[in-house]
Amino acid sequence: MRANRVACLIVAAGAMLGAAGAGAGQWRDGAQVYEKVCAHCHEANVGPVLKGRQLPVVYIERVVRHGNRAMPSFRPSEIDDAALADVARLLAASAPLGKE
Numbered sequence: 900m901r902a903n904r905v906a907c908l909i910v911a912a913g914a915m916l917g918a919a920g921a922g923a924g925q926w927r928d929g930a931q932v933y934e935k936v937c938a939h940c941h942e943a944n945v946g947p948v949l950k951g952r953q954l955p956v957v958y959i960e961r962v963v964r965h966g967n968r969a970m971p972s973f974r975p976s977e978i979d980d981a982a983l984a985d986v987a988r989l990l991a992a993s994a995p996l997g998k999e
């Protein structure tokens with residue numbers, strides 16, 4: 900059951916990336932990556948809230964590149980290094996949800 904849910908989430912993430920027309924250099928900035936990809940899970944009670952937790956930039960980058968249990972991994976062809984660095988910096992420095 901849990902495995903099915905995870906597979907479903909990964910498919911959903913792929914569909915989101917497809918819809919955004921992603922590819923290296925396709926992202927305007929980290930805010931757009933967050934809004935088009937991360938927020939679908941991380942502001943929807945699928946994944947834990949990321950904002951306002953001072954999560955370290957390197958930790959965020961690592962989780963996005965390698966995945967972690969139910970968190971899917973994203974390749975550089977999906978979210979390029981510059982866009983990933985930007986979204987990680989943005990989240991590390993973000994205010995808690997509802998206090999922006």
Ligand code: HEC
Nearest residue numbers: 908912936937940945946947959962963967968969970971
């Ligand atoms: C398909 C849903 C989904 C998408 C899209 C997604 N995540 Fe996640 N993420 C998760 C889930 C679920 C977890 C919790 C994983 C676990 O612990 O099993 C998670 C965990 C994380 C964690 C660890 C949080 C912690 O409390 O330690 C980070 C950091 C993270 N995600 C960053 C991101 C970023 C940045 C993006 C956008 C590039 C993103 N995620 C996109 C589902 C998603």
